[in-house]
Amino acid sequence: MAEPLLRIANLTLRFGGLVATDNLSMEVAPGELHAIIGPNGAGKTTLISQLTGQLMPNSGAIYVAGQDITRLPSYERSALGLARSFQITSLLRDFTAADNVALAAQAHAGHSFRFWADARKEQPLREAARAALKRVGLEERADVLVSELSHGEQRELELAVALATRPQLLLLDEPMAGLGVTESQRMVALLKELRKEFTIVLVEHDMEAVFALADRITVLVYGRVIASGKPDEIRSDEEVKRAYLGEQHAVTSQG
Amino acid sequence: MKSLLNPRNAVVALVIAGLLLLPVYSAVSGNLFILTMFTRIVILALAAASLNLIMGYGGMMSFGHAAYLGIGGYAVGILAFEGIGSGFIQWPVALIASALFALVIGSLSLRTRGVYFIMITLAFAQMAYYVASALSRYGADDGLTIYKRSSFGPLVDLSNRTQFYYVCLACLFGGIYLIRRIVNSRFGLVLQGVRSNEQRMQAIGFNANRYRLVCFVISGTICGLSGALLANNTDFVSPAVMYWTRSGDLMVMVILGGMGSLFGPVIGTIVFLVLEELLSQVTEYWALIMGPLLLLIVLFARGGIMGLLGRFSRG
Amino acid sequence: MLVVVEQFLNGLQFGLLLFLLAAGLTLVFGIMDFVNLAHGSLYMMGAYFAATFVAWTNSFILGVFMALGATLLLGVVLEFVALRHLYGRDHLDHVLATFGLILFFNDAVRLIWGPAGLVLPLPSWLTMPVQILPGVYYPAYRLSIIVVALLVAALLYWVVMRTRVGMLIRAGASNREMIGALGINIKLLFTLVFGLGAALAGLAGLMQAPILTVQIGMGENILILAFVIIVIGGIGSIRGAFLAAIFVGLIDTLGRAFLPDLLRMVLSSTAASTAAPALSSMLIYLLMAIVLVVRPEGLFPAAKR
Numbered sequence: 053m054a055e056p057l058l059r060i061a062n063l064t065l066r067f068g069g070l071v072a073t074d075n076l077s078m079e080v081a082p083g084e085l086h087a088i089i090g091p092n093g094a095g096k097t098t099l100i101s102q103l104t105g106q107l108m109p110n111s112g113a114i115y116v117a118g119q120d121i122t123r124l125p126s127y128e129r130s131a132l133g134l135a136r137s138f139q140i141t142s143l144l145r146d147f148t149a150a151d152n153v154a155l156a157a158q159a160h161a162g163h164s165f166r167f168w169a170d171a172r173k174e175q176p177l178r179e180a181a182r183a184a185l186k187r188v189g190l191e192e193r194a195d196v197l198v199s200e201l202s203h204g205e206q207r208e209l210e211l212a213v214a215l216a217t218r219p220q221l222l223l224l225d226e227p228m229a230g231l232g233v234t235e236s237q238r239m240v241a242l243l244k245e246l247r248k249e250f251t252i253v254l255v256e257h258d259m260e261a262v263f264a265l266a267d268r269i270t271v272l273v274y275g276r277v278i279a280s281g282k283p284d285e286i287r288s289d290e291e292v293k294r295a296y297l298g299e300q301h302a303v304t305s306q307g
Numbered sequence: 308m309k310s311l312l313n314p315r316n317a318v319v320a321l322v323i324a325g326l327l328l329l330p331v332y333s334a335v336s337g338n339l340f341i342l343t344m345f346t347r348i349v350i351l352a353l354a355a356a357s358l359n360l361i362m363g364y365g366g367m368m369s370f371g372h373a374a375y376l377g378i379g380g381y382a383v384g385i386l387a388f389e390g391i392g393s394g395f396i397q398w399p400v401a402l403i404a405s406a407l408f409a410l411v412i413g414s415l416s417l418r419t420r421g422v423y424f425i426m427i428t429l430a431f432a433q434m435a436y437y438v439a440s441a442l443s444r445y446g447a448d449d450g451l452t453i454y455k456r457s458s459f460g461p462l463v464d465l466s467n468r469t470q471f472y473y474v475c476l477a478c479l480f481g482g483i484y485l486i487r488r489i490v491n492s493r494f495g496l497v498l499q500g501v502r503s504n505e506q507r508m509q510a511i512g513f514n515a516n517r518y519r520l521v522c523f524v525i526s527g528t529i530c531g532l533s534g535a536l537l538a539n540n541t542d543f544v545s546p547a548v549m550y551w552t553r554s555g556d557l558m559v560m561v562i563l564g565g566m567g568s569l570f571g572p573v574i575g576t577i578v579f580l581v582l583e584e585l586l587s588q589v590t591e592y593w594a595l596i597m598g599p600l601l602l603l604i605v606l607f608a609r610g611g612i613m614g615l616l617g618r619f620s621r622g
Numbered sequence: 623m624l625v626v627v628e629q630f631l632n633g634l635q636f637g638l639l640l641f642l643l644a645a646g647l648t649l650v651f652g653i654m655d656f657v658n659l660a661h662g663s664l665y666m667m668g669a670y671f672a673a674t675f676v677a678w679t680n681s682f683i684l685g686v687f688m689a690l691g692a693t694l695l696l697g698v699v700l701e702f703v704a705l706r707h708l709y710g711r712d713h714l715d716h717v718l719a720t721f722g723l724i725l726f727f728n729d730a731v732r733l734i735w736g737p738a739g740l741v742l743p744l745p746s747w748l749t750m751p752v753q754i755l756p757g758v759y760y761p762a763y764r765l766s767i768i769v770v771a772l773l774v775a776a777l778l779y780w781v782v783m784r785t786r787v788g789m790l791i792r793a794g795a796s797n798r799e800m801i802g803a804l805g806i807n808i809k810l811l812f813t814l815v816f817g818l819g820a821a822l823a824g825l826a827g828l829m830q831a832p833i834l835t836v837q838i839g840m841g842e843n844i845l846i847l848a849f850v851i852i853v854i855g856g857i858g859s860i861r862g863a864f865l866a867a868i869f870v871g872l873i874d875t876l877g878r879a880f881l882p883d884l885l886r887m888v889l890s891s892t893a894a895s896t897a898a899p900a901l902s903s904m905l906i907y908l909l910m911a912i913v914l915v916v917r918p919e920g921l922f923p924a925a926k927r
Binding site for chain 3: 362368370415416418419421422423425426427429430431433434437438440441442443444551552555558559562592593594595597598599600601602604605606609
Binding site: 216 | 496500508512
């Protein structure tokens with residue numbers, strides 16, 4: 053296998069006495085869609101937050117394309133092509149959808165210590181914003197304030213913002229959270245499109261979506277990797293069944 | 308397309324027209340006091356507008372803004388005292404000194420957030436106050452009289468009341484125009500994004516604190532200009548201009564007018580200072596009324612006057 | 623040598639007073655997330671009450687206890703009438719509203735007691751110097767401030783560390799949601815803590831009163847020092863406030879006393895006498911700046927989580 057795009061080595065993070073990430077190692081190859089699953093409290097979001105720099109691990113290392121990024125602040129990781137979507141929607145609520153995306157584009161198009169010209173009239177940024185919004189099917193809603201978008205639209209906007217940073221690695225934290233059936237289907241279709249272009253790490257609870265999309269799956273329990281492999285291998289893994297999938301027979305028997 | 312004819316814009320237009328025509332009224336009616344009073348209002352409105360840039364757009368609650376009034380003022384006063392009377396030197400020095408102070412204070416206070424930030428900016432401003440009080444060569448506690456206003460050669464004569472007023476007004480309008488450009492620029496959008504959701508802005512690649520710091524410095528610099536004007540207006544500068552209650556007054560002006568609206572601070576300053584004047588004519592103990600009034604405003608009228616007008620225009 | 627001991631004790635005494643003020647502030651902030659600028663006004667009111675009640679009753683002790691009670695009551699009323707409506711709001715709202723209260727209190731004092739300051743005379747048994755070391759005398763009153771403040775600090779430590787109320791306070795300071803979950807009468811607890819903070823501020827004010835004049839605005843400068851202490855000590859931490867207060871009291875006092883002489887050793891005497899006052903008034907702020915650079919969360923932050 054070639055140099056993995058993302059390599060996590062012996063990552064550990066403790067909150068007081070609680071070990072949220074326990075000596076965790078995993079790799080993500082370029083071009084793959086790598087799903088991370090696990091019961092509630094398995095430390096999935098904590099892991100994503102360490103990858104993007106919102107949390108700092110106690111020990112261990114994170115490499116992107118061979119470069120050690122463990123101690124970089126999150127804005128520098130973004131410059132290296134790491135983009136995340138948040139599990140709990142995290143957008144600029146008093147800005148329009150287009151402004152949210154244009155700002156993400158702006159962060160990666162020259163410096164922003166420009167004090168005079170009207171940024172909302174910068175065509176390249178607006179173009180990039182429109183393209184990203186179109187990608188997720190929100191072009192009609194460009195000028196609507198985020199606080200007035202529906203929950204589903206906000207989830208899509210999260211993705212558009214991540215796309216506009218021109219990432220090489222997308223870290224998606226439960227993009228399907230709280231979506232209805234039709235909205236979920238739209239999201240799955242969208243992810244199927246995006247995976248052709250980007251390497252994706254997907255944290256998701258919706259097992260149907262995970263098994264439909266993932267090239268590889270890593271299972272976390274209590275901050276530890278208990279299994280990692282192709283969807284079929286995961287499905288037949290005894291430990292996984294015991295620890296996690298046991299409660300989800302509906303899904304396993306379907307596959 | 309939003310209608311331009313709403314109460315908010317009407318009030319702003321009225322205020323602009325009123326401020327422009329005030330010297331005419333003063334001359335016709337012979338009421339010199341009103342010109343004096345409004346010169347002060349215009350100068351402090353510039354300070355409030357600069358504070359609004361960091362509070363309203365940057366989300367940084369600085370409780371030490373009066374320090375720049377003092378630094379700008381002392382730059383003028385000390386240079387005048389040492390025999391350098393040219394405004395072309397005094398004013399740039401006032402701006403640069405304020406900018407440097409803001410750079411140091413900003414980079415220290417921005418290591419913290421929230422209440423800490425409020426307390427630290429307050430403490431450092433108080434430090435500036437004590438240092439000024441200890442400058443025995445420049446009058447210490449008693450302050451420093453400025454015998455000659457900044458001179459700009461044949462360009463403009465600041466000792467002429469009307470000319471001075473218009474210089475102040477030009478600085479105010481210039482300052483607000485600058486803030487308007489900044490707010491809508493790339494930098495301004497990042498700044499407001501950081502105010503709205505810092506984590507998100509970091510995640511898409513912005514080093515939030517660098518933008519905050521630059522904003523803090525710009526704001527301090529503008530306020531330094533206001534300080535230079537204020538010293539010229541009173542022909543005097545003393546530590547009292549940077550006493551911490553003055554910082555509080557500036558904050559009140561911003562909130563009263565409406566944080567995060569361009570003209571809010573101007574309206575807030577006018578209302579605050581006119582109210583202070585009127586109340587002090589009624590009773591010596593005007594703060595007995597002003598204090599609880601503030602409490603009520605905080606409890607019931609957030610968003611200030613511009614906020615109320617905005618509510619009107621939405622019906 | 624004598625001077626050094628005396629100045630050291632002065633610094634300690636000032637630091638302990640600062641602690642009483644900072645303790646109330648940091649408790650109120652820690653548990654209610656409330657920033658109270660008017661804390662300095664309570665300090666001032668303590669001094670005014672004491673001067674008034676001591677004059678009325680002709681008894682120093684009685685007057686002082688009445689003043690303490692009055693400040694506590696004032697704090698409770700203040701919390702009940704105005705401040706509790708501000709909990710949960712923006713810190714900016716707290717700052718503005720309590721700024722309004724300062725304006726109010728200053729003018730109310732001016733209206734009631736007049737613009738001139740008051741004097742709080744000491745009874746004769748407190749004015750004589752006490753021999754603390756062979757040949758070293760120190761004013762009895764200042765010594766008693768040190769003793770009282772240490773006792774109060776110990777009492778406070780006991781309340782916070784050993785009692786049920788103290789447990790709630792500590793729980794609240796490190797995790798505000800938790801006390802709500804414990805099903806405590808929060809409103810009562812808050813009022814209690816606020817009253818306690820007010821009484822501590824009042825105690826500091828009335829103890830300082832015989833040394834300085836009782837005057838309008840006396841609580842404002844010292845409040846800012848209390849802020850500096852909280853920043854240095856770490857918000858919500860009583861222990862941090864105690865250590866930082868003593869540190870600040872010592873540095874400020876010793877700096878003012880000895881910096882001019884120290885500077886004279888390295889600078890010319892005119893330069894030294896110009897620079898010394900400015901530098902010594904900057905000392906504690908420089909200290910705060912250093913703490914901010916090294917440990918922005920303060921030296922002894924309250925334990926989180």
